[in-house]
Amino acid sequence: MTIRTTLLATAACALGLPALADEVNVYTTRQAFLIEPVMEAFTRETGIKVNLAFIEKGLVERLKSEGDRSPADLVMTVDIANLNQIVEADVLQPVDSAVLEAAVPEALQSPDNLWFALTTRARVIYASKDRVADGEVTTYEDLTDPKWKGRICTRAGVHDYNLALLAAVIAHDGAEKARAWAEGVKANLAKKPEGNDRSQVKSIWAGECDISLTNTYYMGAMLADPDQKAWAESVRIVFPTFEGGGTHVNVSGIAMTKAAPNRDAAVKLMEFLVSPEAQAIYAEVNHEFPVLEGAKRSDLVASWGDFTPDALNLTELAKLRPTALKIMEEVGFDN
Template sequence: MSTVRFIACVAALVAGGSASAAELNLYTTREPGLMQPLLDAYTTATGTKVNAIFIKDGLAERVAAEGANAPADVLMTVDFGRLIDLSDKGLTQKVASKTLEAAVPAQFRDPDGQWFGLSARARVAYVSKERLGDLKALTYEELADPKYKGKVCIRSGQHPYNTSLIAAVITRDGPEAAKTWLTGLKANLAQKPAGGDRDGARDILAGVCDVAIGNSYYVGLMLSGKGGAEQKKWAEAVNVVLPTFAKGGTHVNVSGAAVAKNAPNRDEAVRFLEFLVSDEAQGVFAQANYEYPIKAGAPVDPILADFGALKADSTPLVEIAKNRKAASALVDQVGFDN
């Protein structure tokens, strides 16, 4: 409680003394179940009431249409491609904050301060304990190796988590090499891409495949038992391997936020972002959803720590984002989802 009070005092001072009856409007593509603990912590710390709406797709279109009257102060998304989209469409505004710049590594925020990453998730491999128990290291390139023929499961190639990975391959190796890789990966699939990341673990337990591509936090969620006893069994059937590029690190996506261009409560919005990179909030990201904190040195959840040390690939997200559409087109071209 004392940390909360301390933050409350600091925040109140930063905000100019008065924190009563303030409000903040949040548009988010992050699911309500994951947001609520953070919002509650913020309200406790500052007394600010947070009004939120969870929108899956169309957040950008809605803010754009609402225009000058849009009530949104903060726009939050779970994928950097969406964040960059927002700033490309001119729906965000520049924020100059020493706190944010100090907390968020340069590769995970916009150089111009239009958006900031807040938590990180790695695109990892779930591998069968039973059939690939000895596998300790893996490269993304190897996933296209014929030795895994008929052994790989993955969700739709058009899902943002996958287009982001494919865009990273294009950025690193060029479009031709990326096409060869994706074609090879397609040839290795055990079944048509469908479902979500967790289905990969379940399909491994069912013997459908040996390796599945998924986000890191799903394993934490499944192992914790928050998703029910069934899912715990799925997660216990797999080991998590943090794959790397042959000459690089692990592909990392971020969830992040931006201050809306027409934010009616701009100062409150900046204060909220700064709160989200505080040690307390970074801890909530880790506890509520088993994400990697964006802030260097913030503690990682023990379940995640078990996967081994995360060595994030250093390719800047803004560079990867430029190839997002090409990645989506490539998925169609190789008929990945067919």
């Protein structure tokens, strides 16, 4: 598959042109270079072409507008909040596949088979190599310890990544303890929450704070960027756990639209994406963790060490997002 193919497919989707029987049309919020390698592998194996339409914003609105005339067979996006938004828009159909159900852990798939995770990313702590000792922080609850006062950086508390983490705190400890946790972390902030995850690591490198909440895959992205490599090399990844739980994870996932003009081919693609070959390719390009047990991690991702993912079902966490948002706003986390 070439960029030209992708652009032609995008145009066809925009015009609502019918898809060919040997093609699959995918709407994705992930940029083409992140998923083209695994799609090319699928085409080599099956002869089925994959047309990618990159939709940065307005994905749900577009699917609702197109309705049963949509040329999209599949939707690929990241974060449980986004997946749940698509579910609530009622534009998906369930996929009953023994292959998918066996490959994807139960906590990482929709109970009604509306979406399946393809990779995971952990919400972890990036700690200064110079100013934070090994073992000094091991749990999410540790972040409220007064010893971290003025030493924590994070992006906005109302960002999806942090809301998902707070939803997990609610699920483990209840809303009142989650509120106390948010207040405790806020009290320890070195500065007002702002910027993205990478800028938090830059702040550690610059000495503005000592630890940050950041997703794992940003380490790979920063190491590959000459302008950011020094930031990445100034920190190490710590996989914190909840007391009595594991490390909080989120997902990239895939779902089938109700319209799906090429349903059989789309199912083949979904099943291919959880195969050992595809899991290794997709996870390596994105610096993420495969969902298939035993699938090969990239050497870089493997170098970060092993961890135990939290067992909470992500669908349940999505239901707690409104409560998490309310808490963040009430404690004035971003003020």
